[in-house]
Amino acid sequence: MGPIAAIVDEVRRHRDDGILQIKEAHEKGIPIVGTYCGYMPWEIIDAAGAIAVSLCAKSDEAIPAAEEHLPRNLCPLVKSSYGHALRGSCPYFHFCDLIVAETTCDGKKKMYELLDRIKPVHLVQIPQRQDRPEDLALMKSEFNRVCRRLETLTGRPVTDEALAASVALRNRERRGLRALWDLSRRDNPPLTGWEVQEITDYIQYHFDKKQALVWLEGVTETLRQTEPERDLSAKPRVLVTGCPIGGVMKTLKTLEESGALVVCFENCGGQKEPLKAVDEAKDVMGALAEKYLTIGCSVMSPNPHRMEALERLIDEYDVDGVVEIVLTACHTYAIESHSIRERVQSLGKRYLAVGTDYSPGDREQLATRMGAFVEML
Numbered sequence: 001m002g003p004i005a006a007i008v009d010e011v012r013r014h015r016d017d018g019i020l021q022i023k024e025a026h027e028k029g030i031p032i033v034g035t036y037c038g039y040m041p042w043e044i045i046d047a048a049g050a051i052a053v054s055l056c057a058k059s060d061e062a063i064p065a066a067e068e069h070l071p072r073n074l075c076p077l078v079k080s081s082y083g084h085a086l087r088g089s090c091p092y093f094h095f096c097d098l099i100v101a102e103t104t105c106d107g108k109k110k111m112y113e114l115l116d117r118i119k120p121v122h123l124v125q126i127p128q129r130q131d132r133p134e135d136l137a138l139m140k141s142e143f144n145r146v147c148r149r150l151e152t153l154t155g156r157p158v159t160d161e162a163l164a165a166s167v168a169l170r171n172r173e174r175r176g177l178r179a180l181w182d183l184s185r186r187d188n189p190p191l192t193g194w195e196v197q198e199i200t201d202y203i204q205y206h207f208d209k210k211q212a213l214v215w216l217e218g219v220t221e222t223l224r225q226t227e228p229e230r231d232l233s234a235k236p237r238v239l240v241t242g243c244p245i246g247g248v249m250k251t252l253k254t255l256e257e258s259g260a261l262v263v264c265f266e267n268c269g270g271q272k273e274p275l276k277a278v279d280e281a282k283d284v285m286g287a288l289a290e291k292y293l294t295i296g297c298s299v300m301s302p303n304p305h306r307m308e309a310l311e312r313l314i315d316e317y318d319v320d321g322v323v324e325i326v327l328t329a330c331h332t333y334a335i336e337s338h339s340i341r342e343r344v345q346s347l348g349k350r351y352l353a354v355g356t357d358y359s360p361g362d363r364e365q366l367a368t369r370m371g372a373f374v375e376m377l
């Protein structure tokens with residue numbers, strides 16, 4: 001096995017280590033705080049002395065349980081999150097002391113009302129616009145409220161010094177992940193998109209952040225200096241956008257099995273959050289509010305940051321086409337896909353919108369559509 005294959009193999013063998021780390025932290029009395037969204041600041045949870053864990057659910061097995069309380073015609077991500085909480089089948093949720101949730105899409109914010117019956121939920125009111133001074137003021141005041149709630153949970157004050165240290169660490173992670181993805185800008189990248197995403201997930205669920213970053217930086221350097229072990233240069237280069245990547249594993253895999261090379265993920269779970277760092281030169285709470293408010297999610301109206309990010313990434317990663325994933329009943333991404341199509345096509349690139357859910361039933365249909373798209377590229 002060559003050094004690149006060995007890195008991928010190591011990540012696959014240690015994929016579930018995070019569960020053990022969270023269990024050990026819980027046993028030591030360290031509070032665990034669950035989140036469901038890119039708008040929730042990891043830095044504040046870390047500065048309060050708790051461990052933040054992302055709870056976006058990715059599988060369909062908990063959906064039937066969720067449908068006993070929720071409508072069937074609801075986004076699978078919302079149903080899966082709730083179903084796992086209800087059944088107690090998410091080990092991370094099991095160890096959580098508090099959920100810090102947010103008012104983004106209607107499905108999630110109404111689901112949180114029911115979730116609060118299972119675990120305490122602190123709901124952060126996210127503005128629906130990003131460009132007015134009052135939006136920034138609301139974000140900042142909501143982040144201050146999160147600080148107070150976490151201080152009550154952990155008994156530790158959230159100081160500016162602690163926040164600044166957490167910001168520096170998280171910015172280092174953002175730089176590290178971007179450096180890993182940057183390898184996909186090469187004509188012949190060392191990893192497929194699926195493999196990059198496996199490493200990204202591994203980092204997200206490794207809770208000793210400093211140790212994980214040393215590993216990530218070392219691995220990226222090895223990948224940078226090692227001759228690629230496969231020739232991926234002839235494959236059409238695709239950027240994936242749309243609903244969070246956690247819900248699209250079958251789509252990503254099917255796309256690459258259809259002959260494409262996914263060189264960039266604009267989705268949450270991919271590059272959407274790490275694209276912009278927190279400005280370490282500014283007042284820390286203001287800088288945090290400013291950074292998180294600029295995340296380009298379709299729940300914002302208007303949503304210029306997503307469009308700007310897409311244009312930049314299409315150019316930087318030299319993509320041939322864009323595939324947009326729209327989960328069933330996700331109205332905001334579904335409606336925004338019309339504007340995304342127009343913009344992508346105006347740049348001379350091909351575009352495909354794929355509607356799907358978490359069930360395996362449409363895999364063949366997806367393969368046919370994606371195969372036809374990849375052939376066109």
Ligand code: SF4
Pocket residue numbers: 036037038039104105243244268295297298299
């Ligand atoms: S897509 Fe939007 S609502 Fe969903 S996790 Fe990302 S930022 Fe939050």
Ligand code: SF4
Pocket residue numbers: 075076077078105106107108243244299327329330331332333
């Ligand atoms: S994919 Fe869409 S509907 Fe589902 S949780 Fe995210 S924003 Fe809400």
